[in-house]
Amino acid sequence: MTTTATTADQSAALEELLQHLGSQAVLSGDDVLVRNHNDYSGMMPTRPLAVVRPADTHGVATAMRICYSHGIAMVPQGGMTGLCGGARAGTDQIALSLERLVGIEEVDATSATMTVAAGTPLETVQMAAAEAGFFFPLDLGARGSCAIGGNLSTNAGGNRVIRYGMAREMVLGLEAVLPEGTVITSLNKMIKNNAGFDLKHLFIGSEGTLGVITRVVLRMFPKPGSTMTAICAADDFDTVLRLLSSARRELGPLLSAFEVMWPDYWTFATTQAPGVRNPFGADAPAHAAYVLVEALGTDPALDAPRFEAWLERLLEAGVMPNAVVAQSLADERAFWDVRDACGELHTLWPRHMAFDIGLPVAAMDTYVLRCKEELARRVPGCQSVFYGHIGDGNLHIVAFQPGVDEQPKDEVEDTVYGLVRDFGGTVSAEHGIGTLKRRWLGHARSEEQIELMRTLKRALDPKNLLNPGKVI
Amino acid sequence: MTTTATTADQSAALEELLQHLGSQAVLSGDDVLVRNHNDYSGMMPTRPLAVVRPADTHGVATAMRICYSHGIAMVPQGGMTGLCGGARAGTDQIALSLERLVGIEEVDATSATMTVAAGTPLETVQMAAAEAGFFFPLDLGARGSCAIGGNLSTNAGGNRVIRYGMAREMVLGLEAVLPEGTVITSLNKMIKNNAGFDLKHLFIGSEGTLGVITRVVLRMFPKPGSTMTAICAADDFDTVLRLLSSARRELGPLLSAFEVMWPDYWTFATTQAPGVRNPFGADAPAHAAYVLVEALGTDPALDAPRFEAWLERLLEAGVMPNAVVAQSLADERAFWDVRDACGELHTLWPRHMAFDIGLPVAAMDTYVLRCKEELARRVPGCQSVFYGHIGDGNLHIVAFQPGVDEQPKDEVEDTVYGLVRDFGGTVSAEHGIGTLKRRWLGHARSEEQIELMRTLKRALDPKNLLNPGKVI
Numbered sequence: 001m002t003t004t005a006t007t008a009d010q011s012a013a014l015e016e017l018l019q020h021l022g023s024q025a026v027l028s029g030d031d032v033l034v035r036n037h038n039d040y041s042g043m044m045p046t047r048p049l050a051v052v053r054p055a056d057t058h059g060v061a062t063a064m065r066i067c068y069s070h071g072i073a074m075v076p077q078g079g080m081t082g083l084c085g086g087a088r089a090g091t092d093q094i095a096l097s098l099e100r101l102v103g104i105e106e107v108d109a110t111s112a113t114m115t116v117a118a119g120t121p122l123e124t125v126q127m128a129a130a131e132a133g134f135f136f137p138l139d140l141g142a143r144g145s146c147a148i149g150g151n152l153s154t155n156a157g158g159n160r161v162i163r164y165g166m167a168r169e170m171v172l173g174l175e176a177v178l179p180e181g182t183v184i185t186s187l188n189k190m191i192k193n194n195a196g197f198d199l200k201h202l203f204i205g206s207e208g209t210l211g212v213i214t215r216v217v218l219r220m221f222p223k224p225g226s227t228m229t230a231i232c233a234a235d236d237f238d239t240v241l242r243l244l245s246s247a248r249r250e251l252g253p254l255l256s257a258f259e260v261m262w263p264d265y266w267t268f269a270t271t272q273a274p275g276v277r278n279p280f281g282a283d284a285p286a287h288a289a290y291v292l293v294e295a296l297g298t299d300p301a302l303d304a305p306r307f308e309a310w311l312e313r314l315l316e317a318g319v320m321p322n323a324v325v326a327q328s329l330a331d332e333r334a335f336w337d338v339r340d341a342c343g344e345l346h347t348l349w350p351r352h353m354a355f356d357i358g359l360p361v362a363a364m365d366t367y368v369l370r371c372k373e374e375l376a377r378r379v380p381g382c383q384s385v386f387y388g389h390i391g392d393g394n395l396h397i398v399a400f401q402p403g404v405d406e407q408p409k410d411e412v413e414d415t416v417y418g419l420v421r422d423f424g425g426t427v428s429a430e431h432g433i434g435t436l437k438r439r440w441l442g443h444a445r446s447e448e449q450i451e452l453m454r455t456l457k458r459a460l461d462p463k464n465l466l467n468p469g470k471v472i
Numbered sequence: 473m474t475t476t477a478t479t480a481d482q483s484a485a486l487e488e489l490l491q492h493l494g495s496q497a498v499l500s501g502d503d504v505l506v507r508n509h510n511d512y513s514g515m516m517p518t519r520p521l522a523v524v525r526p527a528d529t530h531g532v533a534t535a536m537r538i539c540y541s542h543g544i545a546m547v548p549q550g551g552m553t554g555l556c557g558g559a560r561a562g563t564d565q566i567a568l569s570l571e572r573l574v575g576i577e578e579v580d581a582t583s584a585t586m587t588v589a590a591g592t593p594l595e596t597v598q599m600a601a602a603e604a605g606f607f608f609p610l611d612l613g614a615r616g617s618c619a620i621g622g623n624l625s626t627n628a629g630g631n632r633v634i635r636y637g638m639a640r641e642m643v644l645g646l647e648a649v650l651p652e653g654t655v656i657t658s659l660n661k662m663i664k665n666n667a668g669f670d671l672k673h674l675f676i677g678s679e680g681t682l683g684v685i686t687r688v689v690l691r692m693f694p695k696p697g698s699t700m701t702a703i704c705a706a707d708d709f710d711t712v713l714r715l716l717s718s719a720r721r722e723l724g725p726l727l728s729a730f731e732v733m734w735p736d737y738w739t740f741a742t743t744q745a746p747g748v749r750n751p752f753g754a755d756a757p758a759h760a761a762y763v764l765v766e767a768l769g770t771d772p773a774l775d776a777p778r779f780e781a782w783l784e785r786l787l788e789a790g791v792m793p794n795a796v797v798a799q800s801l802a803d804e805r806a807f808w809d810v811r812d813a814c815g816e817l818h819t820l821w822p823r824h825m826a827f828d829i830g831l832p833v834a835a836m837d838t839y840v841l842r843c844k845e846e847l848a849r850r851v852p853g854c855q856s857v858f859y860g861h862i863g864d865g866n867l868h869i870v871a872f873q874p875g876v877d878e879q880p881k882d883e884v885e886d887t888v889y890g891l892v893r894d895f896g897g898t899v900s901a902e903h904g905i906g907t908l909k910r911r912w913l914g915h916a917r918s919e920e921q922i923e924l925m926r927t928l929k930r931a932l933d934p935k936n937l938l939n940p941g942k943v944i
Binding site: 108109110111112154155157161162163165166168169178182183184185186188189190191192193194195196197198199201202204205206210222223224225241245248249250251252253254296297298299302306358359360361362389391392393394424425426427428429430431432433437441444445446448449450451452453455456458459460471472 | 580581582583584626627629633634635637638640641650655656657658660662663664665666667668669670671673674676677682694695696697713717720721722723724725726768769770771778830831832833834861863864865866896897898899900901902903904905909913916917918920921922923924925927928930931932944
């Protein structure tokens, strides 16, 4: 069910919003900033009917109550760094921006928790934890602009999921506002709380379709005392799997990243990305795969020799042909530069198509081979690179057809997601579904699962006014 | 809304169940075994109308469809080891036992996952992981009889939550049957899967009120290569908190247990529990608190000296007055025997009252003092002991009034849970709500939260037939 509000409804709602929240909190017409027109999805920008920017939870609840009663659709907006169009508001919708709902409310060192307003940028959260002598491990490229509320709404991943889990795992308590304006406050600080259903999981990862997250209690972790980083070469994918298994066993819970790069990606990164060098040397022989391994320990004097001894044992046993361990912060940075060079792919391939899929680890290499083959067959001249957080079953793909005016989006998506379905994978490992991936949801979820999602949506938002048309 | 089925409905349902599932799967009247009359809650046993024991998911779905269509209430039953009456079925209800839905379906070493039928005992799951060279860390006293499906329905905790999280954190995929019989199969093996709402969290921890878990995909972890165990003494609770903070920082992710025992508990365990010795020696002076610290590492030759050096530094710095490190498996066992002596409290205090609450860590000692005081004031002669998983904010309390025919349950619950509310804690850290704690749910959750739980229940079970009257 969707509701279309009349112009009279819209005017009445705007007037009531202005009256209750003040002119600083309600921008409409030309006052709507360009930042509220679009996220990072590359979709066509749209100017929402208005942007409402409450400064506290009460304001969010008031705004939602008003919009709901007038039948106006609302779209929650955070840092606008999402990649799937989940925060894009239509011209007849009101953008509910959390940009003024910012700040660290409390840092509780004894409970190792912090309570944070949802609009706070991730980097601010990281810095507040560091100042208190702790570590907040969620990290992604957009850290300076993405909001923690958006990170939780999309259940963000990032590089250290293998050690610390997804964003979901870092949340102890949460406050959210239901579509019609009811505030659900559960700022729990305890690791264990089995008093009834754990409601926070309704709001984490549902991309603002079931409620708007306003405040959160986050776990803080001890600051790691040592970092060990290596790049390993492998001559086949079995070697990658043996290395992963060995890393899990020998590094135990210190293992914090296991990033695999396939040869096409590696060649791009080490020969075409500006300022990136090949850690094995410019003339080193090519390999079937490259792995960045990182471990976070507590004591450099003890952890570093142990990490190096582990890799030496693997090299001596002939498990892998080559490995190089970072000897300095500069080395560490240089190794990560190879992995982060994906951010430069747009210069080589403007308007490329990027994917974030998940696969059972054992199926991954076969998938890569098949996908590359099918892309080459279906899309003449198609270029593609593969890399990702393999320890978590998360693969990123970037594909590009040179020399055409418009990229063959449908053909490439059909190939990538068709194989995902065949291999029992997921069409979104960490970026969410938003608008862009909605048509592919059925490749990763059964009709029964999607119908249950709809049941939840109808139960919480019977008028379908909160972020309608997203996810399901 | 509750529905009362007539005798005719009951007969029709039983006949249809027999017809579709066979006589081996449907027991009624005197054929109902005593094990299906009660869980470990100590409530009055009741004989359900019938016990239905399907052998596969299809059978569970068929049984639920039949019961739902005839308006018969169903109560899922696993190992019957729950402590809150969540699995107790009334005389007009059908017990849906998962006792025949057992077995390890698959062990996938590459993905480090196992797929398991919900009725499988926890110990069988642990052993299957061990056989494959892995470790399944969920562990509790009832491991031999409790079922993994019940562990997930109640989001079980146990001793190693500080390292591995609750049962919820060990689940990647799940299959559940909705009240009216729809099967939701999502046997996901990937750590990252953000394709729409993460539906498994609806069924984990909702105590069989929203669906019946039939199969699960569990994470397996690397087998720890070394175990370090110590008992530390503290002269005040601040010392306990400093020790916890130091353990988190210096042991990092190796820290696997941090169990605190208050003096009354310690005295009982080391002087009255059979076969338990005081690790500090029989004549050792008394302290304000005792802590069992455990760390799981990868290499005994390297980890053990490091663990001992950490404790020596704390002793030399005068942070704590005494500590003793286990030098053998026998020592380890002996240290845990002190902690596990709580299982012997029933011999000292038959029909004692036991509690499982959660509190913000910083509030814990004040809570213990206040609770002991109030119990003594309100319940003449009241004895009480306090111990728990303090690293997780989880406190266990056992209270007993000697020399009375009936324990003053209402008075003691009112004291314990009243203070929980005052201190912002939870009335259930790990045991769930079931029937017994339902009246106290409002001490830990707001009316808005409970109403949202009811909304979910109505959406999934509009006829209120699946485990009605439990939790909410």
